[in-house]
Amino acid sequence: MGAIPRRFAALAGAVTLLAGLVVGATAGTASAAGGWTCSGAPVPAGYVITAVDRDGCNGAGAWLQVPVRDGIWTCAGSPIVKGYVITGHQPNGCDGLGSWYHRVAHDGWTCAGSPVVSGYVITGYQPTGCAGIGSWFHRVASDGIWTCAGSPVVSGYVSTSYNRQGCNGIGAWYHRVAKAGMWICGVSPIPPGYRVTSYSPGGCDGVGASQLARA
Numbered sequence: 001m002g003a004i005p006r007r008f009a010a011l012a013g014a015v016t017l018l019a020g021l022v023v024g025a026t027a028g029t030a031s032a033a034g035g036w037t038c039s040g041a042p043v044p045a046g047y048v049i050t051a052v053d054r055d056g057c058n059g060a061g062a063w064l065q066v067p068v069r070d071g072i073w074t075c076a077g078s079p080i081v082k083g084y085v086i087t088g089h090q091p092n093g094c095d096g097l098g099s100w101y102h103r104v105a106h107d108g109w110t111c112a113g114s115p116v117v118s119g120y121v122i123t124g125y126q127p128t129g130c131a132g133i134g135s136w137f138h139r140v141a142s143d144g145i146w147t148c149a150g151s152p153v154v155s156g157y158v159s160t161s162y163n164r165q166g167c168n169g170i171g172a173w174y175h176r177v178a179k180a181g182m183w184i185c186g187v188s189p190i191p192p193g194y195r196v197t198s199y200s201p202g203g204c205d206g207v208g209a210s211q212l213a214r215a
Contacts, residue, residue: 036062048102049078052095070104078102085138086114089130107139114138121175122151125167146172158212159188162205183209 034047039061043049049063052075056062066072068081075094080086086100089111093099105117111130116122122136125148129135139145141154148167153159159173162185166172176182178191183200186208190196196210203209 034065034067036064038062041065043079046081047079048072048074048081050074050094052097054095068102070102072102073099074102075099080115083117084115085110085117086130087111089133091131105138108137109135110138111135116152119154120152121145121147121154123147123167125170127168141175143175143177145175147175148172153189156191158182158184158191160184160204162207164205178212180212180214182212184212185209 034044036053036056038057041063043065046068047065048068050066050073051064053062053064063075068084070084073088073090073093074080076098078100080102083105084102085105087103087108087110088101090099100111105120109124109126109129112134114136116138119140120138121141123139123145124137126135136148141157143157146163146166147153147159149171151173153173153175156178157175158178160176160182161174163172163174173185173188178184178194180194183203184190184196185204190212193215194212195215197213198211200209
């Protein structure tokens with residue numbers, strides 16, 4: 001979809017802005033999974049960080065690692081487990097570090113910086129959502145929906161129209177299942193098995209459009 005708008009890019013790093021003590025957290029396999037560990041210890045795959053003790057480990061700091069589950073508050077800097085999204089934000093949670101609500105992906109609002117799970121797109125934007133950092137409506141892709149600028153284009157789909165004022169002013173693209181004969185926007189991916197032929201510089205609200213044909 002081309003360059004992500006500056007506003008989207010700025011918000012995309014929000015999950016790690018308050019990382020603080022847990023900046024060394026990485027997904028991996030730890031020798032002792034779960035429980036309290038010292039700051040910087042690897043976080044096992046499928047685990048998250050839910051509490052911080054700034055005085056733990058003789059002043060080096062410690063965090064609590066637990067298995068992920070649907071509906072759990074995690075500390076800023078905690079891994080986001082594959083298939084999960086972040087749907088809530090508490091700026092003062094985790095002893096002032098900030099905390100995030102970890103949910104299994106589903107149609108609904110997610111916080112800025114939350115991953116977009118494979119097969120999902122973003123269809124709405126609220127600049128003041130998630131305690132002021134912004135939120136995005138995350139839903140399973142389908143034929144004939146408007147998606148926000150910066151949203152992934154799911155494999156097999158194309159963008160066929162552009163609305164500059166869509167998604168609360170950041171712009172929106174019309175998400176369609178690819179078919180031969182469609183006019184697609186110049187920034188749209190070309191799905192495997194297709195090629196583009198004719199070009200209209202004024203198409204797609206001035207972005208430019210090309211006609212899709214079978215390869």
